[in-house]
Amino acid sequence: MPEYYRQYTVTPAPSRIVILFGQEAPNGHRELGSAVALGAREPSGLSTRGLTKSFGGPPVVKDMEFELLPGEVHAIVGENGAGKSTFLKLLAGVHPPDAGQVAVDGVPVDIGNPTIARSLGISLIFQEPTLFPDLSVAENIFMGNHPVGRPLPFVGWQRMRAQAAELLESIGARVDPSQPVGELSVAEQQLVEIATALSHRARFVLMDEPTASLTPREVERLFAIIRDLTVRGTAVVFVNHRLEEVFAIADRITIMRDGVKVGTWGVRDITRDEVVRRMVGRELGEAPARPIASPGEVALEIEGLTSPGVFRDVSLSVRRGEIVALAGLVGAGRTEVARAVFGIDPFERGTIRLFGRPVRFRSPREALRHGLAYLPEDRQHQGLILPMSVAHNISLTVLDQLSRAGWLHRRRERELAQEQVQRLRVKANSVSQPAQSLSGGNQQKVLVGKFLVTQPKVLILDEPTRGVDVGAKAEIHRLIGELAEQGIAVLMISSDLPEVLALADRVVVMRDGRVAGELSRSEMSEEAIMHLAVGSDGRAAV
Amino acid sequence: MLKERMRELVQHNAYELLLVILLAGSMAFSASLSPYFLTVTTLFDMTSQFMEIGLMSLAMTLVIILGQIDLSVASILALVGVVLGLLNEGGVALGFAIPAVLALATLLGLVNGWLAVTFRLPALVVTLGTMALYRGIGQILLGDRSTYGFPGWFVSIDFRYIPGTPVPLPLVIFATFAVLFYVLLHRTTFGRLVYAVGSNAEACRFSGIAVDRLQVLVFGLSGLMAGIAGLMMTSRFASARWDMANGLELDVITTVVLGGTSIFGGRGTIVGTVLALFVMGTLRYGMGLANVLPQNQSVVIGLLLIVAIFVPEAWRAWRARSRRRAQKGGEARAEVARDSAG
Numbered sequence: 001m002p003e004y005y006r007q008y009t010v011t012p013a014p015s016r017i018v019i020l021f022g023q024e025a026p027n028g029h030r031e032l033g034s035a036v037a038l039g040a041r042e043p044s045g046l047s048t049r050g051l052t053k054s055f056g057g058p059p060v061v062k063d064m065e066f067e068l069l070p071g072e073v074h075a076i077v078g079e080n081g082a083g084k085s086t087f088l089k090l091l092a093g094v095h096p097p098d099a100g101q102v103a104v105d106g107v108p109v110d111i112g113n114p115t116i117a118r119s120l121g122i123s124l125i126f127q128e129p130t131l132f133p134d135l136s137v138a139e140n141i142f143m144g145n146h147p148v149g150r151p152l153p154f155v156g157w158q159r160m161r162a163q164a165a166e167l168l169e170s171i172g173a174r175v176d177p178s179q180p181v182g183e184l185s186v187a188e189q190q191l192v193e194i195a196t197a198l199s200h201r202a203r204f205v206l207m208d209e210p211t212a213s214l215t216p217r218e219v220e221r222l223f224a225i226i227r228d229l230t231v232r233g234t235a236v237v238f239v240n241h242r243l244e245e246v247f248a249i250a251d252r253i254t255i256m257r258d259g260v261k262v263g264t265w266g267v268r269d270i271t272r273d274e275v276v277r278r279m280v281g282r283e284l285g286e287a288p289a290r291p292i293a294s295p296g297e298v299a300l301e302i303e304g305l306t307s308p309g310v311f312r313d314v315s316l317s318v319r320r321g322e323i324v325a326l327a328g329l330v331g332a333g334r335t336e337v338a339r340a341v342f343g344i345d346p347f348e349r350g351t352i353r354l355f356g357r358p359v360r361f362r363s364p365r366e367a368l369r370h371g372l373a374y375l376p377e378d379r380q381h382q383g384l385i386l387p388m389s390v391a392h393n394i395s396l397t398v399l400d401q402l403s404r405a406g407w408l409h410r411r412r413e414r415e416l417a418q419e420q421v422q423r424l425r426v427k428a429n430s431v432s433q434p435a436q437s438l439s440g441g442n443q444q445k446v447l448v449g450k451f452l453v454t455q456p457k458v459l460i461l462d463e464p465t466r467g468v469d470v471g472a473k474a475e476i477h478r479l480i481g482e483l484a485e486q487g488i489a490v491l492m493i494s495s496d497l498p499e500v501l502a503l504a505d506r507v508v509v510m511r512d513g514r515v516a517g518e519l520s521r522s523e524m525s526e527e528a529i530m531h532l533a534v535g536s537d538g539r540a541a542v
Numbered sequence: 543m544l545k546e547r548m549r550e551l552v553q554h555n556a557y558e559l560l561l562v563i564l565l566a567g568s569m570a571f572s573a574s575l576s577p578y579f580l581t582v583t584t585l586f587d588m589t590s591q592f593m594e595i596g597l598m599s600l601a602m603t604l605v606i607i608l609g610q611i612d613l614s615v616a617s618i619l620a621l622v623g624v625v626l627g628l629l630n631e632g633g634v635a636l637g638f639a640i641p642a643v644l645a646l647a648t649l650l651g652l653v654n655g656w657l658a659v660t661f662r663l664p665a666l667v668v669t670l671g672t673m674a675l676y677r678g679i680g681q682i683l684l685g686d687r688s689t690y691g692f693p694g695w696f697v698s699i700d701f702r703y704i705p706g707t708p709v710p711l712p713l714v715i716f717a718t719f720a721v722l723f724y725v726l727l728h729r730t731t732f733g734r735l736v737y738a739v740g741s742n743a744e745a746c747r748f749s750g751i752a753v754d755r756l757q758v759l760v761f762g763l764s765g766l767m768a769g770i771a772g773l774m775m776t777s778r779f780a781s782a783r784w785d786m787a788n789g790l791e792l793d794v795i796t797t798v799v800l801g802g803t804s805i806f807g808g809r810g811t812i813v814g815t816v817l818a819l820f821v822m823g824t825l826r827y828g829m830g831l832a833n834v835l836p837q838n839q840s841v842v843i844g845l846l847l848i849v850a851i852f853v854p855e856a857w858r859a860w861r862a863r864s865r866r867r868a869q870k871g872g873e874a875r876a877e878v879a880r881d882s883a884g
Contacts, residue, residue, distance in 0.1 A: 365752060381744050381745065386742070387808060392734065392738070396734075396749045408734060454750075
């Protein structure tokens, strides 16, 4: 029997005394003679008092009072910059707090570094998994914690793989322990991180936006695992932007704003609207669906586009002034279609027409010259050059137009950038500020500006609001609407269903590399889209 | 006002200022080693010793900002000397031979870039190969002899001065190219693209930039500058051998890295490279004057290379940390201000 299991088979309620005897554990191991009595050690769980942290300036986290009970899922919500991630890092020993106290089971502890946090049973899982891509799953799980043989201190590879398999099985993850982590999807990598936490016998698992890059199905699976963990008495802190998910999984919600706790509520004692209001300090409401556009001529037409093994027979069209959403699960081939159209990847057959003229771009350069722009989903690697200034990023696509005989007109470059910054309401002190110093939402606006200056007639947006806070999201939505009104044909790849419903005139749903169906505004609903995305039998054919 | 301008100047050019201090230090060091060092003629004449390194460093700055490296420059230099000597021996007028070898040098550079781009190989591997290849071709062509017999107007460029001044011609040529490269890197779209591609080639591709073409061109430029350096060195020695300038590529790379160009690409300046060139040159020349043994010179240069890699990175890390701190403070202050206003 794995040891982590024995230690944490406790029930959620700390006041009850529960005796578990000979219980059949979910991983199939017979648990013998394990008796856990709770209630004797009260209070149990993790708590903080007056926790404060600043990085030179005013506090980023201030007087934080927080309580995490065994077996609960405690969501922390707040806008970007509210101090959620910093708070988690204080608990995990990444940063030392300036003031305040952390207590585990009522005993004050000093979490000076991540190793101490780990020994106290606290594990932090970052938004982007921080694993070693070239090492196997098993090696990652036991990194720094390898089972070592006796008498010779060699790594026990077989034992390690067996233990890894056991841990993975216990959370229902179908991952091969000897596979290199780099070959796994983000969702699978997260499972590996959870298994790692379990191998450290984590009692408190802190998750920073774990669902940001997962598909709805993967989110469901993660939630099942979280519920399973809580049944075993593990407490989970769950930081997230998506309120639907928070309400689906959390027992309690703590709202943070500007580094200060606004309050903690039981999930049944607060409505979604109220959470949003308290998060932002203003009423946002659900984005109203934009009025149906009266679309013009067909701008982009894709017919029978095929790239073997990636996508097949994809046909769709976008008219001027229209917003067409391309929905589907991650891996359905949406981004791949966009990349083929934009000239990044080749395709085998099919035709692409731009305003009736057949085109086949061999490079993004050609596509941009013909008025087709694609905003990549990966802002940091494909979208922006983060160390360069806002102005230099915006001008990158039109340097030819800003120069004469190769000589760069730096004043015109500046003016162009300032124009875009104002138009897109980018919050930046100056256009010479490096792009990496902006928040995610403002970076996304710079990305939009960078391609708008090419004066595109067709705009393909790939996940335009991923990782963007609520306020900036609304602004980007308004902007996309404005662009369509100006006659730009917009094809928007989005996994955010409320976003699709709020913006799209039509939605094309892809599944398994093919178009699964198309829905008009009147037919659109989250259920209808998901139905097409996962298939009529309810199973995703991946 | 003036004070503020000064502070800004210091903050933006702190690393360059550090190099200036280093230069003063190495001059003082050299002067203390030899009483002959600190005279106007010595100071000017010594520059001719490292102007070839300088010419190649200018193009290498672009190569390294691009995130690449070119190990073949000294081999191109030698091959240019060899081919020029053979053409001269064969009776070809230098007026034709010089453009021909410069075209050859450019071509050799373009081949480097083309190989790296076409086969998606790191430039380190490609130019490690061509470094041996180009020098090997030179050895096959000329064998183990020297070629000389160049016309009088071509040789001893380092003994020609701007009339009435102690300024030698190699320094003038280098200064001209330094200005050209400064303009190219800091004032043209070409230079901007070098920085952009060096920072994030993937994003550049998505922005419709011909990344591969740019890389091939920069390697061609590196070849051309090695060719010009080859002409200069052949003129100085009035002869050429297949093994001339052996190992000089390391001095070139050391110069560029000491000049604050990041070996990871995306950052670097021509001013930094020029300053670093003079720091290195001064040190070497001073040590030579003082009869410091070659192996001891190597120790000093080796230490300098390590410092060259360590100091800029440590400096940047320190800057980034203090900037982050200032920024966090600023953001939080802004939030507080917004809250109290709202």
